[in-house]
Amino acid sequence: MIRTRRLRRSEALRDLVRETELDARDFIYPLFITARAGAREEIISMPGIYRYGADRLEEELDELTALGLRAVLLFGLPAAKDELGSGAWAEDGVVQQAVRRIKALRPEMLVITDVCLCEYTSHGHCGLTRGAEILNDETLPLLARTALSHAAAGADVVAPSDMMDGRVAAIRTALDGDGFADTALMAYSVKYASAYYGPFREAADGAPQFGDRRTYQMDPGNAREALRKIAVDTAEGADMLIVKPALAYLDIVRAAREYTVLPLAAYNVSGEYAMLKAAGRLGWLDAERVMLENLLAMKRAGADMVITYHAKEAARLLREGR
Ligand code: PBG
Ligand code: ZN
Secondary structure, rough: OHHHHHHHHOHEEEEEEOOOOOHHHHHEEEEEEOOOOOEEEEOOOOOEEEEEHHHHHHHHHHHHHOOOOOOEEEEOOOOOOOOHHHHOOOOOHHHHHHHHHHHOOOOOEEEEEOOOOOOEEEOEEEEEEEEOOOOOOOOHHHHHHHHHHHHHHHHOEEEEEOOOOOHHHHHHHHHHHOOOOOOOOEEEEEEEOOHHHHHHHHHHHOOOOOOOOOOEEEOOOOHHHHHHHHHHHHHHHOEEEEOOHHHHHHHHHHHHHHOOOOOOOEEHHHHHHHHHHHHHHHHOHHHHHHHHHHHHHHHHHHHEEEOOOOOOHHHHHOOOOO
């Protein structure tokens, strides 16, 4: 008789035949950098996640390294915002300063920067605006300029999250033309207009002041469009791709995995983190086990890496052999 239970009989057997495993080296940890010097402020809807002043990063970097975490994704909260989002490409901007600081303290830490305008614009949109319209082509030079300033500060990878058409080509051309041919480009290619970004918008103070992001981020009802977007970003020169959010979009992660040969990241977003923390606090489920199960599911769906606020907790549990 064929018995599938035979291979589940002992831990050694289960370990032997397991197809997917978590590894701290595949986690990317998001870091929020604030212009407030010395700050370490907890984000209310994301317990355990803090906004750091660029001068407060050393301790955090030590902790990440001790846990075997080797990649961070930076978001900036500037001191002031304006119509153009000029803080995004300021030479002494929050992210630029943080990149320099991290590279000075830990040159081996992989530094990825989120390239977008929404944290820096007074209207909170990811592109320039004219009336209620979010302008595409006019935004591209500003994104390219932002990416260049990140690369100049020492970023290893730039990650445009704005969802304007043509940004990958614009950024790639700018990098190549200015001596940054080796700076990699990780595109948020498949980014849905999702309510799961709610806590992030509190964390990064980047909620749109009017309207929503549905004219540039993708419609949650569409899967084929994700593949079209991947094809476009690949042709424009993306080195790696992101699908976001993760949990409610694992079908998209799987489809993307089958469609592209590029390295693929799933972004385990703020709302996914917040839901689990809330349920855990209420004692309604074992949040640690669910967390590991979620992260495993993202990898099983086909992600090579996971951008996750859980990176530190998960790395700690994996160390303990969970
Ligand atoms: C900015 C950006 C967002 C996220 C990453 N980059 C928010 C948004 O598009 O509204 C979401 C991250 C998260 O929710 O964890 N463009
Ligand atoms: Zn944005």
